[in-house]
Amino acid sequence: MADGKMKTMADILAGHPLFAGLAPQITDLLGGCAGNVHFPAGHYLFKEDDRADTFYLLRAGDVALEQRMPGRGRLTVQTLHAGQVAGASWILPPYRWRFDARAVDDVRATGIDAACLRAKCDADPVIGYQVLQRFLPIVAERLQSTRLRLIDLYAPPSEVGRAL
């Protein structure tokens, strides 16, 4: 760093769009649940039905959320990029991942211990509310994105109605 100071985990969390703007005492507290990780291209951050123990704040690289279908291989349902979050199923029971998350290229991320964060949220509802306020827009955005794709915007008119 230019000022010679080592970046703390709290600094890293505060620099990610998910937690940017949170009070320093909260990012300090959350920092106790976090650690930096690296996934080479092709490695999995998590797999479907695994316990949702750790979710990731992506700092570099792309992640594909996938489902496997017999005979069709991997189907990518969404691509996530730096600045986004991989994993939301850690918030609610049964705390298991719904998709595979594969590193498309080299991924650098901050992993958050979900059980640790849940415990801090349970112990202090103010922190819990702030964390949920940060996650709810992500969930809402993904729901809207899914709904838009359900419309099948680019379908030929012959598949959806009249045509000349």
Place this chain on the structure above:
Amino acid sequence: MSMVPRPFLVRRRVEEMPGCVTLELEPCDGGAAPFAPGQFTMLYVPAVGEIAVSISGDPTQTDCLVQTIRAVGPVSRAVCAKAEGERIGVRGPLGRGWPVEAALGKHLVIVAGGVGLAPVRPVLLWALANRERLSGLSLVYGTRSPDQVLFASELLGWSSNDALRVAVSVDRAEDGWAGHVGVVTDLIPGVLDSPTETVAMVCGPEIMMRFAAQALDAEGVPAGSIHLSMERNMKCGIGWCGHCQLGPHLLCRDGPVLAYPEVRDLMAVWEL
């Protein structure tokens, strides 16, 4: 403006993807066929009918018209079925195209969805030829799946061109696709360096254009700098019949390209 079609010869036919064809049309009278990016023509197949089709060619090439058509109904199927050496009737070019002068000195962001890449191809080619007159140039393209990418080989070439930033998104992908999967609007913030100095040109399904315009607006692109290519049922193509009326606008005459503030409220009126 004549209602009589001008005969053209199909000089070249390219199958872009299943059900989507590009025709290179040469005037039978040996004359020129100039057009402005964003304009369209009425293509006529005798005994079948006439449809509005946007021009997808290079605006500097005036000896022919290049048009990309998706076969979706009886007339478009008949147009797509035209073979090299056959004739077709053409009226136009018609309508008001992209406001290219407004992009000079600005970052031009082109947002296209599905076969909506065809009507923006002329303005993209114009922008590449005039790149030094723009502060930036980006193409954001969304489509259904990797096998539905229009102008795929050309898009690959554009992706490796330093003069142009290309971002492609598909709604769903199977093994082998390394690009973005999601909605096209996901990619808009990533290409906007200076929103207030941006001019956006958007073409695609109307719902996609509405969400793209909202995303551009939310990122700080001035609403008046967002231009949309609107589509309605065009018949006469010259503002006589009213079939393509959208509120106070006759799209064949006043459009198809209109500024976002001109259509923002109208797009929310589902009777229109």
